[in-house]
Amino acid sequence: MAGHILLAEDDKALSALMQDFFRAAGVAVTPAYDGEQALVLAQEQSFDLLVLDVMMPRLDGYSACKEIRKQKSIPII
Numbered sequence: 001m002a003g004h005i006l007l008a009e010d011d012k013a014l015s016a017l018m019q020d021f022f023r024a025a026g027v028a029v030t031p032a033y034d035g036e037q038a039l040v041l042a043q044e045q046s047f048d049l050l051v052l053d054v055m056m057p058r059l060d061g062y063s064a065c066k067e068i069r070k071q072k073s074i075p076i077i
Helices: 012-024 033-046 061-069
Strands: 005-007 028-032 048-050
Touching: 005 012, 005 033, 012 028, 028 033, 033 048, 033 061, 048 061
Parallel strands: 005 028, 005 048
Antiparallel strands: none
């Protein structure tokens, strides 16, 4: 595999499409469907990149990014 991405996107159809795209490119993908789930996964696992939606339930993307940045320097898009 060419890397591991945490994909935080609450729209499940869009998330599935993006997962298919990344996996076809040989990249491992772990999905998260809300900001709290993304935060927990980012703290528990190691990722090469975080693709983070801004408007998500339970914790918005800006807040999740701020919390993740306190502990990790993972690239975030």
